[in-house]
Amino acid sequence: xxxxxxxxxxxxxxxAQSGGPNNTIYFLAKALVANGYEVTVATxxxxxxxxxxxxxxxxxxxxxxxxxxxxxxxxxFPVKRVFDVYLWGWMIRHLGEFDxxxxxxxxxFYTLLGGLLGSLKRxxxxxxxxxxxxxxxxxxxxxxxxxxxxxxxxxxxxxxxHVTAPQEALFCQKYFPHTHYFILxxxxxxxxxxxxxxxxxGVLYLxxxxxxxxxxxxxxxxxxxxxxxxxxxxxxxxxTGPVEAETELTALVxxxxxxxxxxxxxxxxxxxxxxxxxxxxxxxxxxHSENFGIVVTEAMNYGAYVITSxxxxxxxxxxxxxxxxxxxxxxxLATELTKVxxxxxxxxxxxxxxxxxxxxxxxxxxxxxxGYLEMYQRVMNE
Numbered sequence: 001x002x003x004x005x006x007x008x009x010x011x012x013x014x015x016a017q018s019g020g021p022n023n024t025i026y027f028l029a030k031a032l033v034a035n036g037y038e039v040t041v042a043t044x045x046x047x048x049x050x051x052x053x054x055x056x057x058x059x060x061x062x063x064x065x066x067x068x069x070x071x072x073x074x075x076x077f078p079v080k081r082v083f084d085v086y087l088w089g090w091m092i093r094h095l096g097e098f099d100x101x102x103x104x105x106x107x108x109f110y111t112l113l114g115g116l117l118g119s120l121k122r123x124x125x126x127x128x129x130x131x132x133x134x135x136x137x138x139x140x141x142x143x144x145x146x147x148x149x150x151x152x153x154x155x156x157x158x159x160x161x162h163v164t165a166p167q168e169a170l171f172c173q174k175y176f177p178h179t180h181y182f183i184l185x186x187x188x189x190x191x192x193x194x195x196x197x198x199x200x201x202g203v204l205y206l207x208x209x210x211x212x213x214x215x216x217x218x219x220x221x222x223x224x225x226x227x228x229x230x231x232x233x234x235x236x237x238x239x240t241g242p243v244e245a246e247t248e249l250t251a252l253v254x255x256x257x258x259x260x261x262x263x264x265x266x267x268x269x270x271x272x273x274x275x276x277x278x279x280x281x282x283x284x285x286x287x288h289s290e291n292f293g294i295v296v297t298e299a300m301n302y303g304a305y306v307i308t309s310x311x312x313x314x315x316x317x318x319x320x321x322x323x324x325x326x327x328x329x330x331x332x333l334a335t336e337l338t339k340v341x342x343x344x345x346x347x348x349x350x351x352x353x354x355x356x357x358x359x360x361x362x363x364x365x366x367x368x369x370x371g372y373l374e375m376y377q378r379v380m381n382e
Contacts, residue, residue, distance in 0.1 A: 004380065005038045007098040009091055009114050011084060011105060013071065015056055016047025017269035019208070020294035021104055021130060024186040026069070031187070031369035033068035037376075040098070041069055042090050044076040084110050091117060100124040100380055103159075106132040107148060115155050124380050126182070128162040129291070134171045136212055136289020136311065149175055160379055164292040165313035182375045186294050187365035191274070191301045202233045203337065204280035204304065206273070207295050209241030209249060214286035214309060214328045216252055221286075221333035223256040225341075233281055233341050234261040238268045277302035281348075282340045286328040287311055297363050300355045305348060307336050322355035 012018040014026035029039045048058055057064060060075045074086040087110050095101060095117045103111045103118075106129045118125040131137055138145055153175065160180040163169045169181045205218055215237065222235045235258075240246070246264070253262045268276060277283065283299035283306050290312040299306050300323075308314045309328035317323030324336050340348075362368070 003036050003038045004100065004376070005040070005098045006032065006376065007095065007101045008039070008041045009087065009095075009101065009103065009110050010041065010043050011087075011108060011110065012046040013041050013043040013073075014066070015052045015058075017267070017273070018047035020186070020292075021128075022047070024188070024294055025104070026066075027187055027189050027365045028369070028372060029069045030067045031365045032372070035369065035373060039069050041071045042087060042094070043071065043073055044084055044087055045073050046076050048073065084108075088113050095123065096121045098123065100126070100376060102162075103127040105130060106156075107145060112152060112155075115152075115159060119155065119158070124382070125159045126162055126375070126379050127156065127159050129168065129172055131164075131168060131289070131291020133175060134168065134289045134291055136287075137291075140212065162375065167313050168291045182378075184371045184375060185363060185368075186292050186297070187368055187372075188294070188297045188301060188359070188363050189366075190360055190364050200279055200281040200304070202280050202282075203235045203341075204238070204276055204283045204299075205236070205285070206238040206268070206276060206283070206298075207285070209237070209239050209245045211245060212288050214288050214311075215249055217328050217330050218284050218286045218333060219249065219252050219256065219258065219262065220330035221337060222262065223258055224330060224334040225338060229338065229341050230258070230261045234263065236263055236265060236276065236280070238265045238273075238276055240267045274302060277304055280304045282307060282337065284333070284337070285309065285312060286333060288328065297359055300352075300359045303352050303356060305340050305343075305352050306355065307333070307340065316358075317355070320354070320358060322351050322358055 008025055010025060012022055014022050016022050029041060032039050045060055052058055058073055060073055063070060063072045072090060074090055077085050091113055101114055101118045101123055103114045103125060105111050115125060157176050157179055160182060161172055162182045162184060163172060164185050166183060169183055205215055207213055209215060253259055277299055283304040285293055285296055285308040287309055288311050293312050296306055296308055296314055306317060306323040308325055310325055315325050318325035326332050326336050
């Protein structure tokens, strides 16, 4: 039997580091190739740096192979992610060549085009929503999103959805009650062993600088720590976002007189990103809304203690005693940060070690790709 051919059309892809799906789809695609699938990723140059071009030999409109994955990077249209006309053109020419199309990013026009073309060509389709239908996510540009939802509902109601947690499925069911849902977590590759508690210092946030991430609450919480803890464990904020969001956060740091112990380091990736995770005492994700939070698995992977908000689907960290799942108000975050930063080394290493073992047992892509293989087989057999 010939290998099944799967297409992932997506706005940005590895080695770019523009968001979690860059890596999760890369990890998944590699595992699918190892299991006999032919995988193609059609993407844009968004997030591709000159260094990426040099190391990987990336050129627009020139197909290349990355770890067995066929990847085509098309030029990025000046109006990012809204009118990816070069990606549209590639999809119009080539989508019919594939057995299954795995769509991502609900509110992207290339996803809409993929759904339309796939339906017209009678291709098997599945859609990963990446949390874009959660209540918190819909509060941004709500009018446009509600109009879009009404327009595309007849099309997407016929397509099975992939979601990463039961909570995400509940949000989606509000708009697509009769859709079939596959609930499978994002998977990751396990990093080599890393440093233990005695070699770690500092508080880390890494991700988009966006209001939904609750970074202002983390800064306020950090300001309430005893000065000795702030001096010993400075707060590092890594990532970029809209100019207005960055401006508001830096202004808050100045207002709270924290400039000496809070640093903004901008976008990080590769070894620099690994170093941040490997040296931080605690990683905090204080989001107001999160469908999964792949950055939580990255932090556990590199041995950092994780504090995340109850607006994320990570209650299991609290249940297993391997991390913290708390309200994201500043007082609660400050209390939890103080507890973790003053934790004795034996307890800290026990908890972070157990978190890493839990990650291996539950989210290792090599061990758990079978769930995705079964999902694709069921979709293609329908």
